[in-house]
Amino acid sequence: MxxxxxxxxxxxxxxxxxxxxxxxxxxxxxxxxxxxxxxxxxxxxxxxxxxxxxxxxxxxxxxxxxxxxxxxxxxELFPKKYNTVALDLLGELAKESGENKVERLFELRKETLYKKYAGMMEDKDFPDKVSALADIQNENGYMVELQQNSENEYVLIEHNCPISQLAHQYNHACRCELRLFESLLDADISCPECLTKGGKKCVYRIRRRDPQS
The missing domain is CATH 1.10.10.10 (Winged helix-like DNA-binding domain superfamily/Winged helix DNA-binding domain)
Known part of the structure; x- marks a missing residue:
């Protein structure tokens, strides 16, 4: 919607x-x-x-x-791109090979998404990178709102999570998403509010890394 x-x-x-x-x-x-x-x-x-x-x-x-x-x-009226079959398959994989195999799948997904989107960040300054990430997440159904606190700090709010059921059961999905954002933006990012932890939305505080650090 x-x-x-x-x-x-x-x-x-x-x-x-x-x-x-x-x-x-x-x-x-x-x-x-x-x-x-x-x-x-x-x-x-x-x-x-x-x-x-x-x-x-x-x-x-x-x-x-x-x-x-x-x-x-x-x-339930808003975009949800998960499938119960995916949950069932991940559950079977966890029983067969252990939770670490499921976590490895999310790591592989993170690496795949990085390869897919890293080119979009090339030759962009920090504000344009953050804006590009917001566009990517909007296209994927996350209903993003972007706020700028300063030249070096932004707040990215996701009002919808298309993989919420997966993320509720496998929290590693959220950790991988945060690390993906950090890699794409070369930024320090925290997540003070998350849908999977009882929040009303997912909030990412994004700060440009100090080149000296």
Whole structure:
């Protein structure tokens, strides 16, 4: 589900909630070119369909308000490029040859992806490398948001994980992805929030390496 002019209002609301964690009816109205009554109709329908849920927010003054977020059912509407067969096969491999063989497969995948994308980083300065990585991840369905803190520091946010089920079962997939990013960008990267560890998104803090280090 991508943000574009062809989306219905219903899908646009789902996309906004996916990329903002939660929003009130007023915040949705402010972002959509429709009336508050129309927004309320869509919210009611999405609640009935089990796609969104409200959270009551107490105000210092006045009546409480509701902020809406997606349910697990709604999350299935977004890109997921995993296959249960892959999980089954990895499980069989782990039983037959041990977990280290599964980890080796993820290492091989990292090496393959590095060979695939390293050429795209050649002759680019650091900001362009980070931008190219964001484009790569967007093309692969990660719904990336890129923020710049300074000339040498960026935050890359992945609102969706197409391999979330694999990563939940095999955390080595996440470690390999982080090391892939470090190699492609020649950067120091940390991951303070991760979907597989209970986060609402995957957050990568990217800092250009000091050439002296």
């Amino acid at each position: 991508q943000p574009n002019a062809d989306l219905s209002t219903r899908d646009t609301i789902l996309h906004l909630l996916k990329t903002n964690d939660e929003l009130t009816a007023k915040e949705l109205t402010d972002r959509l070119d429709i009336t508050s009554i129309a927004v309320r109709r869509h919210i009611d329908a999405l609640e009935r369909d089990g796609l969104i849920e409200p959270r009551t927010i107490r105000q210092p003054m006045g009546r409480p308000t509701a902020a809406y977020h997606l349910t697990e059912r709604a999350d």
